[in-house]
Amino acid sequence: MTEGPNAGALAAAERGERRGLFLLCTPAVLLISIVIFLPIGWLFALSFTTEQGGLTLEHYARMLHPAYTKSFQTTFELSFLVTAICAALGYPLAYLMSQVSAVWRAMIFVSVLFPFWTSLLVRTYAWLVLLQRRGLVNTWLQETGIVDEPLRLVHNFTGTAIGMTHIMLPFMVLPLYAAMTAVDRDYVRASASLGASPLKSFWQVFFPLTLPGLLAGVVLVFVLCLGFYVTPAVLGGGRVLMWSMSIERSVAVYSDWGAASALGVVLLVVTLAILWVMNRLFGVERFIGAR
C-alpha cells in the first residue's frame, strides 16, 4: 500500500492521527503527573528533610530500630502467606469456573464478585463477629464438642491471614480465570489423543499455559498485601503491626511527616523492586499490559 501513489498523503494522515491520539491522552497524562508523580516527589523530599527544613537521613536511620524491622518482617511474612493461600484456593476455583456450564459459571462469578462489591470494612468486621471467642465459629465448635476451649482465631496473625485471604481472593481468581478461558482446549485434547493421562495433560499442557495468569494474580495480591491497612488493624488485635500501620502511627501519634514519608518511600521502593524482579524473571508486562 505504501508503494501506491498516495503513500505520502497516507503517511501524513497517519502521523496526524497519532498526534491527535497523543493530544487526547494529555489530560490523563497531566492528571497522573499531578495526582501521582507530584505527591510522590513531595513525599520523597519530605523524607529527607527535618522539621526546620534541613537535609537529614534521620528518618531512614530510625527504621533500623527493632520495632520497625520487626514490622517490616511481619508485613512480608503475612503477604507471602496470604498470597500462597490465595493461589492454592484461587486456582482450583478458577479452574472449576472455566469447566462448568454457563449457569454455574455465572453463580460462581457472583459469589466471587459479591464480596468485591461489599465494603472492605464491613467484611472485616464480619470476620471479627465470626471468629471471636463467643463468635459463631467458636460457639459451633464448642457445641459440637470438637473443642473444649474456644480457639483463638482472631486478634492475632491467624485472624488477620483469614480476613486478608478472603479480601484478596478475587484479585487472584479473576486474572486466573481470564488466562484459563484463553487457553485453546485443542492443545489439551491433542495431548490426550497422543496418550497423555488427564493429570499429565493438565500439568504439562494446561498449567504452563495458565502460568501468566497465576503470576499476574500473585503479583497483584502480594503488592496489595504489602500496603494493606484496615484488615490487619481490626483483626490483628494490635499484635500484627504492618508497615502501613507504622506509617499511620508516625503521623497520628508523632505528627512526624518526615518519618511517615520515609516509611512510605521504603514501601514504594520495595514494591517497585519486586515488580521489577518479577518482570525480569517472567516478563510481567506481557500479561499485565495490553497484549
Add this chain to the structure above:
Amino acid sequence: MSPSRSAWIALAVGLVAAPAAAQQTITVASWGGAYQDAQRKAWFEPAAKDLGITIKEDTTSGIADVRAQVKSGRVTWDLVQQGTNGCILLEREGILEKLDPAVVKTDGIPADMKSDYWVGNLVYSTVLAWNTKTYKDKKPTGWADMYDFKNFPGGRSMRRSPLYNLEAALIADGVDPQKLYPLDVDRAFKKMRELKPHIVAWWPSGAASAQLINDGEIDMIGLWNGRVQAVMKEGAKADLTFNQQMLLVDCWMIPKGAPNKDLAMKAMAHMLTAKAQAQLPLHINYGPSNLKAFETGIIPPDVAKGLPSSPENMKTAFTLDAKWWADNLDGVTKRFDQFIQE
C-alpha cells in the same frame, strides 16, 4: 424571650454583615459528633445567649490543624478543643495566646489540669472494667487485680499504646499511684511481660475497646470510662471501678493570632464557671473540670456517681502526667511497639 430574640438578631447580623459584626462572633472548633452536640447544649448556646454573641462551630481532628493555621498566618478559630497532650505540645511550640487571668478565672479547677495557656474543661478517665459473667463473686478492685492471674484468670486487654499501660504495671508492682511520675520505664516493661501472654487484644481505638467488653471477648480491660458506661447502659455484662482511675482532661486553648481572642477568653471564662460546667454531664458522660460544679446542685447524685471527677471518685484518682508523656512518648512508644511484637 428577649435575650433569645437578641441572639437571633445577632445571628442574623452575623450572617448578613459578617465583617462588620466580627467583634460579635467567635469560631469554636471541637471534636464534633455527640461530644460537640453536648458542648453546644451545655456551653455554646448559653454562652452565646448570655454574652450576646454568635458562636460559629467547626471541627478539629487534632493539633496539626492548629499548627497549620498559625504557621500559615490565617487563623480562623478563636477557641479550640484539644487533648491535654496537644495543649502541652502547642504551648511548648509557642503558638498559643497567653490567657488573661483577670478574664479567665480558673479557681475550682485542679492545678494539674491547667496552665497559663490552656485550661482543662472536661474530665474523663481510664478505668478498670470487667466481665460480670466471668467474675461473679469477687470483683476486681484495682490495677493489681489485672496482674493477678490466679484469682482473676481470663483474657485481658489494654490500649495499644504505652499510655496507661506503664502506669497500670507500676501500680500493680506496688508503686503508690500518687508517686508514679517520673515513670520507672524499665520496671514497668519488666512487669508488663507478665501481662502480655494474657492479652487477647491491644485495643487501637475507643470503639474497639467497647466492642471487646461488650462481646465478652475479654474478661478484664483498662479503657475510658465513657466507653464502658455506654455499653453497660445497653445491657452489656460489665462493671467498672473508679478506684485508681487515671484522670485525663481535654482543654480549651486560643491559637496565636486568633481574630477575636478577647471575646474568646470571655466565652471560655463563661464555659468554665461552675454553673456551666455542671450542665455538661447532663448531656454526655464527661465530668466537669471545675470541681465546684458538684456544689451547684445541678448534677443529680446518681449522675455524679458515674463521673470521674465527682468528689467520691476523685479520692483514689490520679491525673495522667501529660508533661511527662509529652517528653517521653516517642521513645517509649517505640519500645512498646517492639515489646508487643516480640
